[in-house]
Amino acid sequence: MANAFGIIAALVLAAAAYFGFTNKKALEHQRAALSSEEQKLEINTNEFEEKKETLIGLQDDTKAANEENATLTEQLETQLATNKSLQTDIDDKKSAVESKKAEVEEGREKLARFGDLDNLKRNLEKLSTDLATLKGELLLKDTEIQTRKALSDSLGTENEAISSVLENYAKKQSLSSLNASVSRVVNDLGFVILSGGDNAGIVRDSILDVKRNGQTIGKLKVTGTEPSTAAANIIPDSFEDGMTVRVGDTVVASSK
Secondary structure (H helix, E strand, O other): OHHHHHHHHHHHHHHHHHHHHHHHHHHHHHHHHHHHHHHHHHHHHHHHHHHHHHHHHHHHHHHHHHHHHHHHHHHHHHHHHHHHHHHHHHHHHHHHHHHHHHHHHHHHHHHHHHOOHHHHHHHHHHHHHHHHHHHHHHHHHHHHHHHHHHHHHHOOOOHHHHHHHHHHHHHOOOOOOOOEEEEEEEOOOOEEEEOOOHHHOOOOOOEEEEEEOOEEEEEEEEEEEEOOEEEEEEEHHHOOOOOOOOOOOEEEEOOO
């Protein structure tokens, strides 16, 4: 009986030892598997962190790209607006050029109708000369009319003076006592305006000596008078070469 219990106890111990050994092997195997899983987890965690950092970098790059894209889009819109404005300016300038071409063509047609430009120039110069001459004649006529009016107004009160003036008019000679000067020179028309007139004793058609520094330098012929001014033609041949009448020169009745 005792031997049977001993055998059973031995069997139980042997079974316990076997199961303990088996469990130890299984535990070691589980520990090894757990360690492997932990290593895989660490590797996966590291890969996750790397991919997370990469993703964050990609997000930053995407944000920067979006901002750059927005800036480029704005610049593109600005450039398109500028291009549109430039195109408008170009179209306007093209229209202006076409308009100028039309004006030039019209001008050419007008010039063609006028004929030879040299002849036209000569005709215009002649017309200008004729107009200047006519203006001078009108001025002299007006001066003559004013002179006659002044003489007519003064006839009733200055009989003696008028008689003397009429006598000088008849002789076409200015009074020897006259003292006047040149107040204006119109070289283009060849005449001068004097500071004295009828009241100074200047007579129409009379000859006057032009004096400068006490010397006679030339002569004038009176063409029209009024009370306080007169007009006279320059006698070119009476002046020496290079000499001409000037404002401020004095005039007296000619002694010849």
